[in-house]
Amino acid sequence: MQKRQVGSSDLFISEISLGCMSLGTDEKKAQTIIDKALDAGIxxxxxxxxxxxxxxxxxVGKAVKGKRENVIIGTKVGNRFEVGKEGWHWDPSKKYIKEEVKDSLRRLHTDYIDLYQLHGGTLEDPIDETIEAFEELKQEGLIRYYGISSIRPNVIREFIKKSNIVSVMMQYSLFDRRPEEEVLDLLHENNISVLARGPLxxxxxxxxxxxxxxTKGRDGYLDYEYEELKTSTAAFLHFVNEERTPNAIALQxxxxxxxLASAVFxxxxxNQLEENLTYLNSKPLDDNLYNQLKKMTKPIKYNKHR
Structure with a gap:
């Protein structure tokens, strides 16, 4: 498994990585998926x-017990919730971040977090205070590095100017090419890496x-109408052959x-894990195919989320 450096940090993460949100609450099943992912080089x-x-x-904490030194863990903070109660509210305050990190450390069965990320954010947030919290956690040794999980270009620009973030997690795929318009080059120029979620x-x-x-596109998807999705998906699948699976092409x-540092699926x-692991044995994506894929989809812009 090839690894890429995350921004200016000394974190080198696998090109494809496991987003754990959809693992579910069956510990045995989740453990099996995580074990197989780690065995494959993730x-x-x-x-x-x-x-x-x-x-x-x-x-996640239980699954990596005994393997912690070989695993890079990223988690997020900002959505304040109470266990057992429905819903949550946004709280990017320094006080909450510094309190909540202790709960995350306890649940993860670790004494440090490799990459601590703000789980959202707007320009109305107390951004300076949020950054201060992360910087103090770094100094205290509770986190190694920090980043943000955001698709808002204006928020990203503020953190580029004011903070030492090493990464930005954002939704990015062939059907969501918004980052290409104004974010990817900007982050690359500032030596900040992208973790792409939702690549499929x-x-x-x-x-x-x-x-x-x-099942998922009847009401459309971003700027795509249902019929457009059908047409584009059919065109995408046309590129699949013995050398490349659809999952591999999407990740590539x-x-x-x-x-990009990693595509987080x-x-x-x-079975879903194995389909994504076909990336490892697929023929590399050349410039010609890359450009053809662009032609069968469309560039879209961030409108509501600024």
Missing amino acids: NYLDTADLYDQGVNESI AKGMLSKKGLAQVE YVLKHPA GASSI
């Missing part, structure tokens, strides 16, 4: 305190793509840009 696991109200962090666009860029369009596409079953 070394980055991405979770968040909000996922299943902390249960996901606990599952809700499974519409997998071998079951057309079926997924019927987002990893083509030099700002979710897996709720061993």
Whole structure:
């Protein structure tokens, strides 16, 4: 498994990595998926305190017991919740971040977090205060590095100017090319890496793509109407052959840009994990195919989320 450096940090993470949100709460099943991912060479696991109200962090922590030094763990903070109660509210305050990190550390069964990420954010947030919290946690040795999970260009620009973030997690796929418009080059120029979530666009860029369009794309997807999704998915699947699976092509596409450190996919079953691991044995994505893929989709812009 090839690894890429995360920004200016000394973290080197696998080109494809496991987003743990969809693992579920069956510990044995989740352990099996994580074990197989690690055995395949994946070394980055991405979770968040909000996922299943902390249960996901606990599952990840137990799964890497005895392997901690070989695993890079990323988790997130900012969505304040109370265990057992529905809902949450946004709280990027220094006080909350410094309190919540202790709960994440306890659930993860570790004394440090490799990559601590702000789980969202707007320009109305107390950004300076948030940054101060992360910087203090670094000094205290509770986190190694920090980043943000955001798709908002204006928020990203503020953190570039004011902070020492090493990464930005954002949604990016062939069907969501918004980052290409104004974010990817900017981050690359500032030596900040991108962790791409949703690289398979809700499974519409997998071998079951057309079926997924019927279940997930009936009401459209971003700037795509239902009929456009059907047409584009069919065109995408046309590129599949013995040398490349659809999952591999989708992952290779987002990893083509030099700002990318990893494509973070979710897996709720061993089968889904294995489909994404076909990336490892696929023929590399050349410039010609990359450009053809661009032609069968469309560039879109961030409108509502600024």
